[in-house]
Amino acid sequence: MEANDVKIIKQYDRHLIIKIIAALFFTLGFVLVYFTIVINFELDVDWTKDKQVAKWGKGMSSFIFFSVIAFGLGINLMKRKLIIFDLSKKRYKIEFYIGPFHWGSWHSFSDLKRIGIFKNTKDIFELNIWFTNKRHVQFEKFFDYEEALAEARYISEILDLEILDASDPRNPVLLETKME
Template sequence: MNRPDVLIIDKEVLRTRHKIIALIFMLTTVFFAVYGTIEYNKGEAFRQYFSSYAFAFVALFFVVAFLSTMCFKIDLRKNRFKEEYAFGPFKWGRWKSFPKGELDYVSLFKQLYRDEEGDGSVSYHINLWYKDETYFNLYVSDYDVCLALATSLAKKLNISLYDATDPQDKKWVEL
């Protein structure tokens, strides 16, 4: 159900890396479940092979974690939002109303990450700010994608866009 008055912002798209990791954990789940069942059927005590089922359960938890997605939905007509989590066809999340007329602005900023070797990476974030300096982190991606999405979001919500990607040159963007 795609309605023009509902913006859907995917926070994370399932990457190939996540699918591969989930597949590894799924195979681990199957292995430990089958191993525990075969050994249990040989007449051994269930307690002795309980750890196989425990490992299978833990691995299944990681499968769910790596295959689940989250998106942020904004209903422009009803002035509400929700964070929606999904695993396959199952979705959950509750609509919450924005404080009436209290959406302030959309911001775009750069985040630097460094690892132990000193190598780093950069990602760009979009935040939606509303009353009392409260915000939601809506999206993380590269600069061009975030700028286009932030501009579109600010226009549709009829609020300002603040570009803080350069800490020495923060500016309000003309829409």
């Protein structure tokens, strides 16, 4: 794969407050795992008595359950998304990552349908890539319509997709994909 054959679209960055909340969830998860280990070794459980073993198991399962929930929420808040387009092989990959850990799978360009420009309630223009199964991926936000349109035209030219301008939700328009 040559560099010219690969295009990467990165999801916009998370806000600092989201990163802080995710770090707090990870910290909570590690604290709960630590307490699970400490309690496990410091409790004096008589393994011949069923009631003590049941009480120990209930305590351990709740610590483990809440640590899994905390780690899950932290991971969900910290994961980022890349869309990698391999133009030579006509395929794309939606790749999620947290730090050095990446996962995702390749799909054919035939799943791609169009690029959408939408205006949200905060007057921000969002660019989405729509798939044939009505699924979409939001990948960029712009404050200026012209910048959003230029980016949509660039991507539609590379991927040979149509552009749906739905910045006015009451009047969506399919735009010409060729640049003048």
